[in-house]
Amino acid sequence: MTAFTAFLAVATHRSFRSAAAELNITPSAISHAIKALEQRLGARLFNRTTRSVSLSDAGERLAEKLRPAMASIEEALQSVDAGADVPRGTIRINASEGAIRLVLKPVMARFLQLYPQVHLDIVSDGRLDDIVSNGFDAGIRLAEAVPRDMVAVAVTAAMRFAVVASPEYLRARTRPMRPLDLHQHDCIRFRFESGAIYRWEFERQGTTERVNVSGPMTLTDQPLMVDAAMEGIGIAFVPEHLAAQPLADGRLLRLLEDWCPEFPGLALYYPGHRYVPPGLKALISLIRTEAPGAPFAGEAGAVRRC
Template identity: 45%
Template structure:
């Protein structure tokens, strides 16, 4: 079915020309200001009057004035046209230089690992950009949510997205606290996980994620059980540190608690390597300068430091 448009096609034709004539009270001076011929100005105004069904200008051989209809049209059209010009300039600014609101959807675990080290320096480097970070582990529709880009583990990014690497590949590491491992024998094989309290992650689609491993170059998924189901890795990591059970989390999250003795790495020979963390966006059209500036800043400000966990 054909759509009925509120503003008809061509409804704005001639408006700028009329406003120029109304301002200068002269077809010739309006033509000079617009860079066209007086004849072109006259034709545009006549076409506008014909479309509106009312005379807007009263013409004599010596002067040009406004009719009552012209005065009313001027009072409404002039501020509206100024807003259109301002809107166009604002859009052009977004396309010319880094400015405007930059909205990112990111997992909670990414904020301390990747974003916190660069947020302050980015905002200082680009004061015309407002950075909004929506920390959520739900997979969101970027367009529907009004986001410019998202950040996720590479395996969770749809293939039709443009992905920009932010970290090297890293392992998913099984960890447990000394307190927990003092009560339970550390697992040495994948089958040993059946006797352990395993902390699990619920995916955004509602399913509980199995634990992923590699055994003799073959991918293995282990269905585990335990006392806690969380929706994000930081919660699982914190529960493991408190001795609630074992957790499988991204290697970069475990580096500090393993180094200071709060956690121990387990089943390392079965650890699977993930693609790493990526920024992703639709990318079907030209990337706006604000997003391009963020990508360049994050990639080249030392954020790629996290290395695969041992």
């Protein structure tokens, strides 16, 4: 372990204990390495309290410069091993919780059985961080949101959203016939990690409608939105696969279906100019053959979303 490796681990996790666990060393060893580096540089790299660890201004500058440099060193070392083509080492992936559940969870155990020399470091984050500057090998997000300078590989089939409500909720109410009718209903809203409230978006035969809905509940978790809809709290607008079972057994009813066309699904993406480690190639291959709803399209570029 180098002091720079320890520094980047703490910078990533914002925790000395978590960084120590990743590097399989003691927290005191991490602390000594950081202290020695700070003395060497003559600058404080972290602001520490009993409850939190954050980067200082000097630490932010060092991390910004160091991450791509360390990534280049790692790529150089991996390229030396590339002849053996044996997946090994750590693969860092940034994805939302929903993408992790849909794409990665179904294959994680199988992948690690097949490739025991690979360590998966998966970070749940819905903020669409810059994967290069933050030291990730790859990310997963909607294909349309992938930056154009990245290589994007489709990892799900096309997707749809569904407007759903329980029979109990609809029993005493008139069903909405078009999106603007939702203003007359209780709706379950979704809040992004940024704090923004999602504005429901619909399209039919070239006509687009966007609705700022209102209602008694706002959530940051889409499966909880499905649960709330089943409880009769209001109407939810969620990815179709999350509501598939309650729609099939009648606990939920679908609304405005003709206003919810398909759109390109999720893509795993990575920098096109970088060496792609065998472990990441193997993971992509497994996702595309074994994950539920896997596509079988080629690479996907940035595409539009209704």
